[in-house]
Amino acid sequence: MRKLLTGNSAAAWGARLAEVDYLPVFPITPQTEIIETLAEWVDRSELDARLTTLESEHSMVTAAGAAAATGVRVFTATSSQGLLYAMEMLYNLAGWRTPLVLVNVSRGLSAPITLEPDHNDVLAARDSGFLQLHCATCQEVLDGVLLGYRLAEDMRVRLPVLVNLDGFYLSFTREPVIIPTQDQVRAFLPPFDPGRNRFRGGEPVSQAVAVLGGGTYSYFRYQAHLAALEAKKVFQEISADFKTHFGRAFDAIETYRCEDADILFVMMGSFATKAREAVDRLRDDGRKVGLLRPRLLRPFPSQAFVRLLSGRAGVAVIDQNLSTGLGGVLYTELAAALYPLQRRPVLVSYVGGLGGRDITAGEFYAMVEEVRQAVTTGRVPPPRLLFTESEMQSVRGLQRIAGGKGRDA
Amino acid sequence: MYRIRFHGRGGQGIKTASRILGTALFLEGFEVQDAPRYGAERRGAPIFAYVRADDAPIHERGVIHRPDLVVVADDTLLTITPAQVLEGIASASVVLIYSVRSESWWRQQFPQIGQMVVLRPDRGTGVGLPAGIFCAGAAAALLGTVSREALVKAVEEELAAHDSALVESNRQAVLAAYEAVSVSHGMVHSGVPQPVAKTAAPAWIDVSRDAVDIAAPVIHAGTTSRLVKTGLWRTRRPVIDKEKCRRCLQCCAWCPEGGILVGEDGFPMIDYEHCKGCLVCVAQCPFKAIRAIPEAQAKEERDAQASDRQ
Incomplete structure (x- = not known):
């Protein structure tokens, strides 16, 4: 049924x-x-x-x-x-x-x-x-x-x-x-x-x-x-x-259009289907982009990640979580898994979707572009929170209502 | 892919409407995704729901930013900015408004709407049914890809837990609305994917550390809840009859929102900017001095008084 x-x-x-x-x-x-x-x-x-x-x-x-x-x-x-x-x-x-x-x-x-x-x-x-x-x-x-x-x-x-x-x-x-x-x-x-x-x-x-x-x-x-x-x-x-x-696959890691991909998204959960959509549009445009999504997080499928990411150019790791004082959990775990590799892909860390915050199509495209630049120049950008100017303005508006001085005491 | 967004208020059957349309599309062989969107609100608060339907499996998720069809079950939401009813509409988008007002009146108010259909409440069919069921029927007709049979079957499936009389009245209502917009049958077109080149880049910013007095979720200022006009949630309005009121002020004590003040004359005074329309005061008044009237009627009475004065 x-x-x-x-x-x-x-x-x-x-x-x-x-x-x-x-x-x-x-x-x-x-x-x-x-x-x-x-x-x-x-x-x-x-x-x-x-x-x-x-x-x-x-x-x-x-x-x-x-x-x-x-x-x-x-x-x-x-x-x-x-x-x-x-x-x-x-x-x-x-x-x-x-x-x-x-x-x-x-x-x-x-x-x-x-x-x-x-x-x-x-x-x-x-x-x-x-x-x-x-x-x-x-x-x-x-x-x-x-x-x-x-x-x-x-x-x-x-x-x-x-x-x-x-x-x-x-x-x-x-x-x-x-x-x-x-x-x-x-x-x-x-x-x-x-x-x-x-x-x-x-x-x-x-x-x-x-x-x-x-x-x-x-x-x-x-x-x-x-x-x-x-x-x-x-x-x-x-x-x-x-x-x-x-008749349905439930592999430890979902691979979506990865065959010849040189840049990949790695992320977990339902927001990853948004990444699939972004991959489809980027493929329409001729970009070699794919998605890896761990279904199995514990035990962590380290060897499978090594096999799937060996020889790739770059990865955008999108963490819908934040380990306070460190950063994205998946990024950290993936970096540890890939460390023994001789030819490691460039990893760029993104934190997005906290508290259900949307991740837009434009953001997926922008992440691919940043990773591509990091691969080309060899300069890896620092971890980024997916957060826009208009969101900041909205927070500032709320802070004006809430009062407070905005200065360290 | 069809992208359909329903806007209404809690209690108008918006979730049910989106599910009826979703099930009808599914019965017609579409891949479907439907979901209501709600938070900590309650009856009367603006809510929305969305439906996606496509020939292929659907990967998009969450809020629809570029709708092909916007369904407005409560026309008062159109003037409420935070409800974002018209967000993302393009010239090809169709806006369906359930309203007693005419299409020409709405066109004057919102010239930016490219394609508009106004569904007038039918005084004959389904009196007392919430707006959602009519909106579901009209939306199905506007898509043009849902048959009457699928629509009726969807109503029966979604209302299976209810008694047969209620299912029958909803069946009639959904079909009446389907027929009422038959001239616009198939008006909504399935949207095409937006190419990468035409997608706006995000205006990301680097967030810097702020001082803890604003960086913690603390509200320093007092009575900020006054700024939230919860009166917009109200679908029925309590009205105090000064002839019957004995100024016992029990209503002030019972009001869960502290929204009934005492006037200089000693009579209770309802703060309509914040009254949510729960009508606890109507139930509690020992002298039956508070009656409840529909918001639409209150507005009509106000308009009539204003024109009398002119």
Whole structure:
């Protein structure tokens, strides 16, 4: 069945088709439609699952991990402040090695408060041990949830998976989505087999024991790291299997018109489809431009980036996030991945789309032009915030109303 | 690609209208993207929604800057600058206005609009239905690529959760609006991609560090909320009847916005610049001394009084 679905609805369909058993939930804009949709299905007995509303995201994620530890399939969802409120439990769930899927609907973090998306929320969880899949379309949201369970539950991985979609641009946006049949999904995603790590009343185990002394601690955290690295190989297998079952690719990195491209955009999430549009127009003009978009952010597909970027002239890395005091996260990670290369492309760092700020076609073209000049002259411009004169005027107008002197005291 | 932008107010069915049009186009075989755009507003606040439809998968996302069709469900928005109803219109863009005023009157007000269609509210069909459903029907006709059958099926799909009587009244309304603009059937043309050479370069600036008293999101000045004219959100206006009012001032206490002041004569005075039209005062007045009238009627009454004085 192919129908128009919002990204939120697609996430709910992913959970439904994965035949989840337990749904600990807590509302937050712009995620709430996911849990409302699931609650309605549970209410109408269309989904045989237990849905529990918790009193906070911290409790919600705790309940999710505890339930997954008993061997049931768990789905939960949150956004922004909610993800950060649950942060200490994200590390715990990864440490417990409990597999589940958590959908995050990206929204900029306070302060100042906003409702619109950027990736600082999900990137705050990048070191937690949750594997991360980033979606650019509503179809990918549904697909990502299904793939997420396969990856999380794989015995070689056994880590929780976070599937990310952007607020508004996907969460409330309808696009055509192919909803596979239950039989198709069952053929791809077998029931969750918890193996020996299964907590049950009759066979008590101690979960998450204390390990005072750094050596033992190091061992366990590093095991989670090794499992995450192993997940690169496992993901390749699963995405190939996904393509066999559903006919759609979900590779670790999307490559869009890259064959002969000498300048490439690298960016994540739904704004990357704007880059596809820009690539099409630049190609109309005869420019050799392409796009690389990591769907898999944790584990970071370093070798794949090295392979795809080796021998290219230049890259515009567009970060919809800001690591305060450093700059764009993706730029930093990509630069680290490419450092061992002898012939590295020129990397130019852009920060754009914070708090849902639009990135216009003209800006994509201007970035390509700057990268081209950097390649020609060998002079790489400093990182740039995508911010215009008229935006500055608008801020100045607000500051005039807000008062303040504008001088260092 | 068709790029369609709906403008209206919260409560007028703008999201539903955009979804009905989106579903109808999808049923006709188009690739479709539709989305409402809203924030922390509420009923009566200006909102918009957009629909894109194309033969190929759609990569564009977010706000439509170059619309082929702008649908104005509430004509009072045209005069509100922040609503940006006419942003990005070109000579080929069509502007559909749902209004009791005539096309010639609107043409005088907005000579910059190249192609205009005015849809007059039909007093016979669908009385009491929000503007959105009529706008969806008229928009479908203006595109010329949506059949009556697809339109009706879209209404049935989008309103599936409602009772059959409501679906039927919406079905009639959408078709009535579709017929009402039949002379302009197919007037909207699918927009072509803007080439790189014709796209304006961004006026980027380097942002420098400001002093923290303005660089932090702090409002130093008091009562700045007065500058936000939330009275523009109002679709219904509370009016105090001084004959019935006993000056108990309970309305002042109940008003969630602090928008009812006390006049020198001791009577409550509604600050219409900031009254959002929630009508809590109408519900709470112990003497039934506050009635609610539609904004359009309030404007007509004001105009009539002004001409009496002349």
